[in-house]
Amino acid sequence: MKICVILNPAAGRGVAGQRRAELEAALRRADLAYTLVATHSRGGATELAFQAIDRGFDCLVAVGGDGTINEVVNGIIGSRQRDIGDAKLGIIPLGTGSDFVRALAGFSDGDLNSSVQRITAGVTRPVDLGQIVVEAGNQELHRVFINGLGAGIDAQVAVEVPKITWVSGIGAYIVASMRALATYRPGVMSVRYDGKEFRRKLYFATIGNGRFQGGGFLMTPSGVIDDGLLDLCAVQSLRFDQVIRYYPKLIEGTHVNLRVVTTAQARSLSIASPRPFPVATDGEVVATDASAVHIEVMPGAIQLLA
Numbered sequence: 551m552k553i554c555v556i557l558n559p560a561a562g563r564g565v566a567g568q569r570r571a572e573l574e575a576a577l578r579r580a581d582l583a584y585t586l587v588a589t590h591s592r593g594g595a596t597e598l599a600f601q602a603i604d605r606g607f608d609c610l611v612a613v614g615g616d617g618t619i620n621e622v623v624n625g626i627i628g629s630r631q632r633d634i635g636d637a638k639l640g641i642i643p644l645g646t647g648s649d650f651v652r653a654l655a656g657f658s659d660g661d662l663n664s665s666v667q668r669i670t671a672g673v674t675r676p677v678d679l680g681q682i683v684v685e686a687g688n689q690e691l692h693r694v695f696i697n698g699l700g701a702g703i704d705a706q707v708a709v710e711v712p713k714i715t716w717v718s719g720i721g722a723y724i725v726a727s728m729r730a731l732a733t734y735r736p737g738v739m740s741v742r743y744d745g746k747e748f749r750r751k752l753y754f755a756t757i758g759n760g761r762f763q764g765g766g767f768l769m770t771p772s773g774v775i776d777d778g779l780l781d782l783c784a785v786q787s788l789r790f791d792q793v794i795r796y797y798p799k800l801i802e803g804t805h806v807n808l809r810v811v812t813t814a815q816a817r818s819l820s821i822a823s824p825r826p827f828p829v830a831t832d833g834e835v836v837a838t839d840a841s842a843v844h845i846e847v848m849p850g851a852i853q854l855l856a
């Protein structure tokens with residue numbers, strides 16, 4: 551295995567960068583031959599993944615949070631589709647939310663030694679991905695996600711977070727959620743999945759491959775990352791008092807029993823609205839003015855060192 555470690559020093563609010571020396575010591579202790587590259591900007595991990603695969607690396611290790619994993623996975627799938635090469639995915643989770651690894655047994659955010667051991671062991675398992683086409687303005691955006699997609703107010707939170715510079719960390723997410731709640735105007739959305747359809751005023755429609763989103767919310771409790779299916783959780787437009795009452799249910803996943811919530815499992819889904827809506831994948835904003843997003847499962851599309 552020719553290993554390229556792709557580190558996002560900004561992940562985990564800079565903790566990933568601060569732990570670089572510790573990470574390299576763990577990799578050396580494990581006697582792993584590797585090349586480490588660090589990202590320099592947003593989206594940088596996708597480009598670094600392309601370059602690594604082009605240079606013959608067949609194992610890419612994403613060091614960071616869900617956004618970094620997402621960028622590396624997009625690099626792997628993009629390279630495969632363009633016949634440049636292919637690679638397995640390793641993960642060393644050093645993120646803020648690290649929602650994807652929450653669904654994986656044995657993974658623990660910040661635990662460098664056990665993450666490195668998993669890469670040394672070299673055992674892989676196939677994991678599903680979601681392939682998306684977003685229609686926004688005159689553009690069609692193509693991406694894949696590994697953990698989940700948000701359309702509506704949950705994506706609006708991802709839009710608001712970077713604007714809040716006067717509070718850091720989790721505080722920024724709380725303020726961003728408040729702002730999104732205060733400003734987001736839910737529109738009528740049409741949701742189609744495997745031949746069924748409903749049209750309703752929605753707060754958001756979330757698609758989960760994994761189970762957790764938004765930094766630990768059990769959004770799609772039936773999500774299984776290798777079942778060949780994606781899980782839908784669509785929440786109707788709510789009154790403020792309902793938001794307050796229902797919000798805690800997201801932590802345990804009991805929101806799925808509410809009448810205002812529609813859940814389903816499907817291989818292919820689409821979300822459309824005459825009112826432009828934001829879309830985020832794996833916590834990163836893809837578009838702020840989408841009119842439609844089409845989502846298709848890619849069963850077992852990536853080999854994860856697990």
Ligand SMILES: Nc1ncnc2c1ncn2[C@@H]1O[C@H](COP(=O)(O)OP(=O)(O)OP(=O)(O)O)[C@@H](O)[C@H]1O
Nearest residue numbers: 562589590592593614615616617618645646647648
């Ligand atoms: N060198 C860099 N400087 C600033 N931002 C970067 C850099 N490299 C990558 N990024 C961006 O950092 C953002 C956050 O990365 P990531 O999602 O991995 O960490 P996180 O937000 O702490 O974790 P999580 O998504 O699990 O909560 C991504 O949008 C990514 O594109």
